[in-house]
Amino acid sequence: xxxxxxxxxxxxxxxxxxxxxxxxxxxxxxxxxxxxxxxxxxxxxxxxxxxxxxxxxxxxxxxxxxxxxxxxxxxxxxxxxxxxxxxxxxxxxxxxxxxxxxxxxxxxxxxxxxxxxxxxxxxxxxxxxxxxxx
Numbered sequence: 001x002x003x004x005x006x007x008x009x010x011x012x013x014x015x016x017x018x019x020x021x022x023x024x025x026x027x028x029x030x031x032x033x034x035x036x037x038x039x040x041x042x043x044x045x046x047x048x049x050x051x052x053x054x055x056x057x058x059x060x061x062x063x064x065x066x067x068x069x070x071x072x073x074x075x076x077x078x079x080x081x082x083x084x085x086x087x088x089x090x091x092x093x094x095x096x097x098x099x100x101x102x103x104x105x106x107x108x109x110x111x112x113x114x115x116x117x118x119x120x121x122x123x124x125x126x127x128x129x130x131x132x133x134x
Contacts, residue, residue, distance in 0.1 A: 018095030019103040019119050025090040026126070033082065033130065041075035080131055087127045 045068070048054040057067060103114045114122065 015104060016098060017101040017103070018091070018098040019100065019114075019116070020105075021094040021098050022090040022123070023103060023105060025094065026087070026130075029086060029090075033086070036082065037075070037079050040078055041071075044071045044075055083127055083131045087123065087130075091123055 045054070048057065058064070100116060102116050103119055105112045105114070
């Protein structure tokens with residue numbers, strides 16, 4: 001990735017650090033997290049319908065709206081937990097295994113270098129967007 005830049009730039013330190021590893025892992029999960037959330041949250045209602053327990057639930061004095069709202073809130077809690085857990089594993093374990101440092105990312109505009117102090121709030125913002133997107 002950096003071969004074309006090595007003629008004009010000099011790199012000091014470890015390019016492959018925990019911040020870059022976490023970025024790469026989270027980019028790969030962009031496809032997997034919505035599929036996983038869709039499978040689990042879709043099964044909240046369809047699984048009960050297939051097993052027949054939703055008929056028994058509907059005999060209780062609760063409205064369909066409150067039943068579906070509780071399923072929606074359970075799905076939202078699951079989504080929040082999975083985004084938090086995968087973010088924690090990617091960032092904390094990545095930094096533990098590969099160390100910390102500035103993050104270099106190659107995008108369509110060129111090479112972007114993010115300072116180590118600037119990365120934490122960007123990850124938190126990214127996790128918030130990932131939660132609201134799912």
